[in-house]
Amino acid sequence: MKAFSVDDNVELPLYGLSEAALYLRVPIKTLEYWAFGRKPVLPVIRAASKQPRALSFMNLLECHMLASMRSMYDLRLPKIRRAVASLNRTSGFKHPLIEEPLLTNRVDVLIKQIDKLVNLSRDGQLVIPEIVEAHLERVEYDKGVLRFYPFVRERSAAEPKFIVINPSLGFGKPVIAGTGISTAVIASRFNARESVPDLAKEYGLEEKQIEEAIRWETRAVAA
Numbered sequence: 001m002k003a004f005s006v007d008d009n010v011e012l013p014l015y016g017l018s019e020a021a022l023y024l025r026v027p028i029k030t031l032e033y034w035a036f037g038r039k040p041v042l043p044v045i046r047a048a049s050k051q052p053r054a055l056s057f058m059n060l061l062e063c064h065m066l067a068s069m070r071s072m073y074d075l076r077l078p079k080i081r082r083a084v085a086s087l088n089r090t091s092g093f094k095h096p097l098i099e100e101p102l103l104t105n106r107v108d109v110l111i112k113q114i115d116k117l118v119n120l121s122r123d124g125q126l127v128i129p130e131i132v133e134a135h136l137e138r139v140e141y142d143k144g145v146l147r148f149y150p151f152v153r154e155r156s157a158a159e160p161k162f163i164v165i166n167p168s169l170g171f172g173k174p175v176i177a178g179t180g181i182s183t184a185v186i187a188s189r190f191n192a193r194e195s196v197p198d199l200a201k202e203y204g205l206e207e208k209q210i211e212e213a214i215r216w217e218t219r220a221v222a223a
Contacts, residue, residue, distance in 0.1 A: 009167040010146060013047075013054035020055050023150050023165065023174070026067050033077075034066055035059065044077075044084050046094065057167040058095045061139055061148055065097045068135030071155065098139070130157065149177065152216050162212035174216060176209050186210060187217035 017035070021028040035055060037043035044066060048056035055063070069080050087096035134157040140147045145168070149161040164177040174183045181203055189199060196214070200207045 007144065007168045009172070010057040011048060012167065012172075013049035013052075013056055014167060014172040015055045015057075015060060017053055017055070020060055020063065023060065024063055024067055025151060025155075026063065030070075031063060034063055044081055057146070057148070057165070057172060058098060060165070061098045061146070062095055064138065064148065064150075065132075065135055068132045068155075133157070134159075150174070150216075152212060152219065160208075160212065162209050163216050176205065176213050179203070179205070181205075181213075183213040183216050186213040190214050 015023070017028055017032055021031045024031065032053075033041075034044045035047040036050065036053060045059055045062045048054055048059055066080060069083075070077065084097065087093075087100065091100050093099040134155060137157060138149045138151065138159075138161075140149070145166065148165045149159075150163060150165060151159050152163060153159060162177055163174050163183060165172060165174050169175060170180055170182055175181055176183065176186070186199060186203075190196065190210075196207050196210050199205075200210045203210070
């Protein structure tokens with residue numbers, strides 16, 4: 001039984017490895033290891049497609065959460081692998097790192113599960129690392145719709161949610177939140193010497209939204 005009802009598009013193999021690595025801001029080799037493993041090591045997640053290699057939107061969210069776990073001081077991949085394997089056995093969900101937290105109010109249950117599996121508590125106190133909470137807050141579920149707000153500048157709770165990825169909108173490519181306006185289109189027009197104020201006026205947006213779209217695409221090119 002699914003933890004929540006979402007569009008079937010979330011399981012389609014929409015993202016190649018290089019594209020997903022750019023969206024998640026993780027090295028492509030790390031992403032490849034998580035999704036496809038390396039003999040004799042099995043993958044951590046169940047990739048949507050092995051030939052050709054591609055990830056679904058749900059895979060994107062899983063890797064987003066793996067990135068948060070990897071960033072924690074004492075949580076390394078072997079521990080993550082054991083935690084995910086245990087969740088796969090006990091939860092009955094296809095994507096437990098995403099489905100179970102959303103089903104059970106996210107932060108508390110996810111941390112309790114990880115605490116039980118990989119011993120993150122210290123001195124008997126449950127530790128809720130800010131980095132995990134910040135990552136969880138980038139995934140929203142509302143009335144059957146999943147939205148992912150990727151980090152643009154840094155992995156921080158202070159990051160604005162100006163850019164969104166939704167598999168049912170814009171073919172799953174990044175758009176400006178609250179619109180269907182492609183960040184790639186904004187950046188291409190800016191690179192063609194159209195000004196930020198002019199673009200904001202034409203699209204009926206604030207200048208900071210236009211600037212964030214340009215920043216997102218500029219970082220993607222730089223990476």
